[in-house]
Amino acid sequence: xxxxxxxxxxxxxxxxxxxLSCTASGFTFSSYDMHWVRQATGKGLEWVSTINTPGDSxxxxxxxxxxxxxxxxxxxxxxxxxxxLTPGDTAVYYCSRRKWGSRALDQWGPGTLVxxxx
Amino acid sequence: xxxxxxxxxxxxxxxxxxVTITCQASQDISNYLNWYQQKPGxxxxxxxxxxxxxxxxxxxxxxxSGSGTDFTFTISSLQPxxxxxxxxxxxENLPPFFGGGTKVELK
Numbered sequence: 001x002x003x004x005x006x007x008x009x010x011x012x013x014x015x016x017x018x019x020l021s022c023t024a025s026g027f028t029f030s031s032y033d034m035h036w037v038r039q040a041t042g043k044g045l046e047w048v049s050t051i052n053t054p055g056d057s058x059x060x061x062x063x064x065x066x067x068x069x070x071x072x073x074x075x076x077x078x079x080x081x082x083x084x085l086t087p088g089d090t091a092v093y094y095c096s097r098r099k100w101g102s103r104a105l106d107q108w109g110p111g112t113l114v115x116x117x118x
Numbered sequence: 119x120x121x122x123x124x125x126x127x128x129x130x131x132x133x134x135x136x137v138t139i140t141c142q143a144s145q146d147i148s149n150y151l152n153w154y155q156q157k158p159g160x161x162x163x164x165x166x167x168x169x170x171x172x173x174x175x176x177x178x179x180x181x182x183s184g185s186g187t188d189f190t191f192t193i194s195s196l197q198p199x200x201x202x203x204x205x206x207x208x209x210e211n212l213p214p215f216f217g218g219g220t221k222v223e224l225k
Contacts, residue, residue: 035214037162045154045162045205045216058212094161103209104152104167111161 002026002107004095009112016085016116022078022095022109030073033098035105036080038091038114048093049080062088085116120144120208124217130225137193139220141206146186150210153182153191156219157202165204166191196222 008020022034036048049069050058057069068081078095092111099106121144131137141151149169154162164173166182169189179194193200201224206217 044219045156045207047214047216050212060213099164099167102152102167102171103150103214104164104173105154105162105207106164106167106173108161108163 002097004097004107004109006093006095006109006112009093009114011115011117012085013118014086014116017081017083018085018114020080020082020093020095020112020114022080024076024078024097027097027107029071029076032100034071034078035096035098036069036078037094037096037105037108038089039094039111040091043091046091050098051078082114085114087116090114090116119213120147120210120215122206122208122215122217124206124220126220127218128221128223130223131196132225133196133198135196135225137196137200137222139191139204139206141184141189141191141208141217143187143189143208147208147210149185150208151182151184151189152207152209153180154205154207155200155202156205162205193222 003025006022033052035050051069066084070079094111095109096105097107123142151169153166156162165180170182181192183190203219203221205219
């Protein structure tokens with residue numbers, strides 16, 4: 001069974017940092033592009049970042065220069081280092097997998113909540 | 119960047135109704151259009167990929183069509199478990215954009 005499980009969400013003050021993790025199981029993690037997608041309470045889905053299999057990374061304009069995506073294939077883990085957090089970053093953060101042979105996101109974790117507030 | 123216009127933003131329907139949601143892309147995205155279902159407090163679930171392909175395990179009452187800029191998602195006969203929010207997503211290139219969502223509510 002394919003599983004993605006995020007962790008690391010917390011309450012953090014504006015300007016602070018946080019590192020999210022996503023642990024994958026049930027598939028060959030190193031063979032898949034991975035994404036972070038976020039959702040503010042009551043709002044829609046917003047793509048945050050992608051890392052492909054060679055390790056190239058891509059970011060939404062709203063987080064570029066503040067967030068860093070990375071992966072450790074040996075640990076089947078995806079990470080999102082978030083710096084200089086603002087209240088606008090408050091959201092549930094999902095990790096997701098790009099479907100093999102497609103560009104859809106076919107597997108999602110349950111999400112982890114990040115709250116940025118003083 | 120491609121913008122996605124999804125409509126309606128909400129609709130009320132009864133069990134057994136046929137439901138249609140549309141998404142329009144600001145430029146030609148070929149068939150790089152996906153549809154997701156999200157229930158409150160849960161992660162999105164992929165239903166339709168590449169405009170018209172049914173994801174494994176998804177009931178056949180769900181379908182998608184379209185290419186280029188205009189896409190349609192249909193539930194042929196709405197079931198009680200289908201009350202949820204549905205999102206389209208284009209993914210011709212990064213960044214992939216999601217539509218604003220359509221909340222399907224009980225009439």
